[in-house]
Amino acid sequence: MRSLEGLVDAKGKPGMINVLIKGGEEALQEYMRDELPEGSISRCYVLTAPNDIISVDITADANTADVFDLEVDGILRASISSKALAKAFHGTISKVWYKGKSGTKQSGAKYCRMQVKRRDESMG
Numbered sequence: 001m002r003s004l005e006g007l008v009d010a011k012g013k014p015g016m017i018n019v020l021i022k023g024g025e026e027a028l029q030e031y032m033r034d035e036l037p038e039g040s041i042s043r044c045y046v047l048t049a050p051n052d053i054i055s056v057d058i059t060a061d062a063n064t065a066d067v068f069d070l071e072v073d074g075i076l077r078a079s080i081s082s083k084a085l086a087k088a089f090h091g092t093i094s095k096v097w098y099k100g101k102s103g104t105k106q107s108g109a110k111y112c113r114m115q116v117k118r119r120d121e122s123m124g
Contacts, residue, residue, distance in 0.1 A: 002030055004042055007064055010085060015064035023052035023116075054114040055094040062088045070096065077114070 001020040009015035019042070021028045030044040048054065058068050058080075066085045070078040070093050077096035082089035096114045100107045 001027065002042075002044070009061060009063035011063050013063070015061045017061070017064055018057075018059040020057040021046050022055050022057065023048055028052075028054075048116045050116055050118055052116045054116065055092055057092050058090070060089040062086055065089070068093070072096070072114070 001018055004017040004019065007015040007017060021030065021044075023046075028046040028048065030046055046054075056070055060068075060082070063085055065082075066089075067079065067081045068091065069076055077098075078093045080091045080093060082091070094113065095111050097109055098112055098114075099109045
């Protein structure tokens, strides 16, 4: 789990957001974290294995954040929002948008679990 510290909430008080990226039921190790000082964007890389089903658990203090986006390889795959900024938030991204291919034809967009099909072995 990663805690994004140093955030300031909408009322100017210290805030906290926790993010846990999982492959199945196990937490995945995060690498090369990149956080902007404002705390508006946080990036990391995780090492996955074929057939891992990826999910992201998010917990945020009240007044800290109200929208959470998940980008994979630079593509927005999912977005969730809290019902009220003034309340603490807990949410899980377990499904993402995906546009598949059937042979040489493009298929329509689907909302499904994020399962790793293969991994680029040149990356380690």
